[in-house]
Each structure stands twice: as structure tokens, then as C-alpha cells.
């Protein structure tokens with residue numbers, strides 16, 4: 001791995017130079033060979049678990065790596081916190097992959113930094129394994145996401161409500177820049193840093209953007225919004241609930257970041273929320289589009305002083321862009337849902353067709369993934385078609401008529417549906433069981449078996465059925481935690 005450190009070209013106010021703290025007894029728990037190959041981790045190193053454990057716990061640094069903890073702020077559950085930053089993470093540097101794409105390599109749980117506040121800088125095995133499983137599942141589902149290269153256990157105990165085994169997770173991301181990174185400098189009135197950050201983000205994530213200031217900043221806002229819309233639409237497609245859509249967890253790259261309290265929705269209900277700290281349901285499944293708009297408003301506010309010397313002047317213009325967001329979202333969302341129903345394009349009346357199905361699912365507590373999977377299978381299986389038509393009543397006939405009107409053959413419709421509808425998702429109870437096994441026994445067989453299934457989520461494979469079942473209690477009592 002050849003490290004470069006482009007973030008260090010920004011001024012020191014953007015980060016703290018700090019090495020990870022060493023750990024007592026690093027042991028490699030999970031290793032992502034596909035990501036390792038992509039990042040060109042040397043063959044010799046990739047087959048040396050002791051060396052990998054030393055490097056990806058932070059005990060040893062690879063040549064060229066100059067670790068930093070980055071500064072950021074953020075709105076957490078609607079409240080602004082002017083200083084957050086990497087309180088338990090170290091950016092080791094960037095690596096250019098086989099395809100020439102640049103990735104941040106970051107350790108999480110690698111010890112305290114000046115941003116740690118009262119935290120211990122550490123991470124427990126459970127949340128580290130959750131991040132590995134969930135990000136791998138999301139990647140395979142086709143959802144933009146950060147990924148994990150490794151999880152290394154530390155041989156040390158971290159103290160949460162109870163003593164837990166510690167771990168360091170290595171995260172690979174297009175970058176770790178967040179809306180909160182902008183907020184950090186906006187809150188300090190540091191316009192020079194904001195401009196430098198804009199140019200850094202554009203170079204890294206939006207190199208196609210052109211134009212002088214301030215047009216360039218408006219274009220950036222527009223494109224960040226576009227990617228966030230695409231991201232949240234993808235979450236809605238697969239039933240993903242992020243759980244903590246704070247602005248410090250909103251990546252400028254448009255990737256899913258921070259798998260702390262995330263979960264998958266089972267029975268369809270837009271009010272579904274599993275996070276123990278989200279008592280008001282702010283980040284419930286169906287609220288995600290609204291929160292996206294709220295978060296993008298915070299991002300837009302950061303850019304105001306760059307748009308005009310009098311920051312009140314561009315307010316109207318920016319408001320127009322923000323007000324337009326729900327319409328843009330709706331368009332992407334309807335196209336996605338149309339795809340789930342096998343429609344090649346959305347036309348008038350289709351939104352009603354979609355809404356009526358979702359109302360029906362909600363009313364009968366039908367499982368979201370399973371219903372769309374069975375609708376997909378109904379294209380080629382009479383038995384499934386018979387069952388689903390019973391369950392969905394008059395809606396079924398309306399849908400069939402709409403498909404007939406479209407005129408595509410069942411095979412084409414099924415292929416289209418399959419691209420949108422997974423056979424299997426990382427169901428909460430299976431994620432928990434896999435994590436538990438790792439925590440309690442240090443063994444990873446179940447995680448690996450689960451990952452093998454999750455890596456082909458649109459296919460029925462040998463072990464897929466073992467992970468498709470719904471939890472006995474319908475996840476009624478399921479809760480996730482921030483994992484800090």
C-alpha cells in the first residue's frame with residue numbers, strides 16, 4: 001500500500017497530527033480480501049495475519065502514512081455541537097486503487113485524540129463487526145457506502161455499560177469529509193478555510209464541476225444534494241434505516257457512513273425506528289428524506305458567506321434550491337419504486353399504485369423485502385403468484401393490468417424487478433447473532449457464512465434461505481445503540 005496524504009496539504013486547523021495508541025494483543029478477526037486486492041495490499045502482507053494485526057490495530061505504521069484526527073462539528077439530533085472531530089479515529093492516509101481511484105484509510109477505535117472529549121477513543125468488537133457486516137452488505141446491494149478492510153481485536157477491555165472486548169476497525173472511504181467538516185469552519189467564521197475545503201471536495205469528489213466563484217459553490221451544493229438524494233433513495237429501496245443522520249454522519253461523497261445504530265426495516269412501517277437514543281423517531285425510516293433536506297439546509301448555510309460578501313443576499317437563491325429538493329427526491333424515489341414494481345418508467349397514477357401497495361403492507365404488517373421478492377418471483381412462478389395475489393387483493397389486479405399495459409414480457413419485467421429487489425438483506429436478528437458469536441467465542445464462522453450470502457443479495461444461493469427468515473417477535477423489541 002502506497003500512502004499519500006493530500007489532506008495534510010490543508011492547514012493544521014483541519015486536523016491534529018497524532019499516532020494511534022498501541023494495543024496490548026492485536027489479533028486479526030476479519031479481513032476483506034476483495035478490498036485488500038482493490039487497494040493492492042501486497043500478497044506477502046495479505047497472508048501474514050500477525051503483520052496485518054499490528055498494522056490495522058495502529059501498533060505499526062506503514063511507510064508513508066502520516067496519521068491525523070480530522071476536525072469536524074455537527075448537528076446531532078438537531079442541536080449544534082461546534083466541536084466533534086475524530087475522537088476515536090485516525091486517518092492513516094490515502095491509497096490509490098487499481099482503477100486509479102483514491103481512498104481514505106482510517107482506523108476507528110484506535111485511541112484518544114484531542115477531539116475525544118470524555119471518550120476513551122476505543123471501540124468494542126460488536127460495533128466493529130456490525131460496521132463490517134453492514135457496509136459489506138450495502139456494497140453488495142449496490143448502495144454507495146464506506147467499506148471495511150479489517151477488524152482487529154485489541155486484547156483490551158473497553159468499558160461501556162458492561163466490560164466488552166475491544167477492537168479497531170479499518171474503514172475505507174472515498175473520503176471522510178462530512179457536512180460537519182464545513183460546519184466546523186462556518187461556525188468559526190473561517191471563510192478562507194471554507195473555500196479551501198470547497199476546492200478540496202470538488203477536486204476529490206466533483207472534478208467535473210466548472211465555473212468561477214461563486215457559481216462553483218452553488219454547483220457544489222447542487223451536486224452534493226443530488227448524491228444525497230440518490231443515496232437516501234437507495235436506502236429506501238432496501239429498507240435501510242441509518243439511525244443517526246446527524247450532519248457529522250453525512251459524507252460529502254454521498255456514501256453511507258457510520259453504521260453505529262443502523263438497522264433494516266422488516267415489516268413495512270415508515271415510522272420504524274430501532275435506535276435507543278432516537279426516542280422522538282427523528283431518524284425513522286420514513287423521515288429520512290425530510291432529514292436529508294434538513295441536513296442539506298445546514299450545508300447550504302455553510303456556503304452562504306462564500307456566495308456573497310453580504311451573506312443575506314444569496315439566501316433566497318439557496319432557499320429555492322433547498323425548496324426544490326423534495327420534488328427532486330420524489331422523482332428519483334418514484335423511478336426507484338417503479339423499478340421495484342417492474343415498470344420501465346413512471347407515469348401518472350403510478351404514485352397512487354405505489355402508495356396503495358405500501359399502505360396495504362403497513363396495514364397488514366407485511367415484510368418489505370419479502371413482499372417485493374415474492375412479487376419478483378411471481379413473474380415466473382404460478383404458486384407464488386397465487387399466494388401473493390391472495391395477500392394483496394385488488395391491488396394485485398391493478399398492478400397486473402399496469403404491467404399488461406406496459407407490454408414487456410414477464411422475463412424482462414422480472415429482470416428489472418430483480419435489479420431493484422434483493423432476495424436477502426442483513427436482517428437485524430441475524431446481524432446480532434453473528435456479532436454475538438464473535439463477541440462470545442472469538443469465532444467468525446457464522447459471520448463469514450452470513451457475508452457469503454450477503455455478498456450476492458440478488459441470488460438464491462445454497463445458504464440464502466437460512467438468513468431470510470423473519471424474527472419471531474417481528475423485531476418489536478429490537479433496539480440498536482450508538483456503540484460509543
Ligand SMILES: Nc1ncnc2c1ncn2[C@@H]1O[C@H](COP(=O)(O)OP(=O)(O)OP(=O)(O)O)[C@@H](O)[C@H]1O
Nearest residue numbers: 084085086087088116119120121122258260482484
Ligand atoms: N469512545 C469514544 N471516544 C472518543 N470519542 C468518541 C467515542 N465514541 C464516539 N466519539 C466521538 O463522538 C462523536 C460522535 O460519534 P459517532 O458515534 O457519531 O461517530 P463514530 O461512530 O465514532 O465515528 P464515525 O462517524 O466516523 O463513524 C464523534 O466525534 C466521535 O469521534
Ligand SMILES: [Mg+2]
Nearest residue numbers: 248249257258
Ligand atoms: Mg459519527
